Amino acid sequence: MAKIKVAFQGERGAFSELAAQNFFKAQFTALPCETFEAIYDAVESGHAQRGVIPIENSLVGSIHRNYDLLLERKLHVIGETQVRIVHCLLANRNVPISQISRAISHPVALDQCRQFFKQHKRISPETFYDTAGAAKHVAETAPIGTAAIAGPFAAQLYGLRILKRSIEDEKSNYTRFLLVAKKPQLFKGKAKTSIVFSTKNQPGILYKALSVFALRDIDLTKIESRPVRHRVWQYHFYIDFIGNTRDEHVRCALDHLGEIAHFVRILGCYPLKVTS
């Protein structure tokens, strides 16, 4: 049986691949992409059946590029999951921590391990383009005195040893990922829906827009605003709410929003997995 092909950004072993595992267990073929744009290209062209994109991190905030791309491109969100971000110090087998003088990783990962570097002043952080890419580099070229900071999954994939596990400063570090596909996936049951809309610039208009949900006891889980191109200081609003587009009260809310906003698009409706 042909496995489903899943595009994600980063090298094999990236946290995005872990998110893909949440969706598909081991039943998928990984298609690593250099950029977020390449994920959308791959799924739109049919080269991959699914894409996995990071949409927000509980420490860093929204990944705005993916909010913009969800609007620019025409893919549908059909799932969500979250991954706990665990950073580990990884080295080749038989290299003790006493021999490590530098640790390579993505700058965001290095920045999330400040305490580790304070406690290990002998080890200097050095930026690399990707966390999993750093693990791959250490495994393939075995540079002297160099460790990588990446997830335990990358260690397993590249046969590296975990010298120190969970060296991130903040343990409540989660990234929420969306699963995207060319077609929406209708289903029954407990759901989250993601939409984007924009309004005319009128006093109280955002309040009116939110009223369509509040008046129907629909719970919002996220609101994000992004600038509208060619219209200075105007915004697109992205909202996630609990509810299935098949439910009548959700359909009524979206019809009602259509009266207030001059643009509304449903980005997707998918099984609810991440709650606050």
Added chain:
Amino acid sequence: MAKIKVAFQGERGAFSELAAQNFFKAQFTALPCETFEAIYDAVESGHAQRGVIPIENSLVGSIHRNYDLLLERKLHVIGETQVRIVHCLLANRNVPISQISRAISHPVALDQCRQFFKQHKRISPETFYDTAGAAKHVAETAPIGTAAIAGPFAAQLYGLRILKRSIEDEKSNYTRFLLVAKKPQLFKGKAKTSIVFSTKNQPGILYKALSVFALRDIDLTKIESRPVRHRVWQYHFYIDFIGNTRDEHVRCALDHLGEIAHFVRILGCYPLKVTS
């Protein structure tokens, strides 16, 4: 008369310095800082009397680091202004455009001049840490075949010639800046107020929070959300609205918000200059 000292991020000639000119004409001494954090340090320590921070760009969106720093630090917003971002190709005098083979600038600036690079395939973009820093580098070291992409103000400051003016793809490119100080500045008249608040996680709570403004016909100009540390998938909401904290209806709205939110802070009240 001693001039006021104003801290901003970037080299002399940065767009932030242009913003400082909007506030103080030529009546200030520039204190260029390497990082946003250094601006807050300088103003908190009294080394500078004022700081100028970019808070949002009409194309790129919010500068989230400064939203976070406004909350972490204790400075007060006392003014706002906006600067039109105009990118120019700058070279030393007597260097014609035909001799230019590379253009250095901040990656965001390079990305905003894609059309220029498509039309001038001989000129390759190369990243530099800062737009004004690129102009300074070209002026001071005159690297062969190298131009900088920066604002016209940087050209003037470093004695460079403008080979091409306004090469940015999108002309409606504005950055909004805030003026920060150690103490708030009370005044009468038309104002904007910036606040940050967080709420308990209850259905409809954001709607209730916005109702304190809508019910009093107070116009919101911006809403931004940022993650709360140590509380996964919870958010601080930043709101700008038209109104002076001296006005009774604004005081009532903020009191009302205090009943709904479990944390409210006024970041500042300042003369209204930027409207959408």
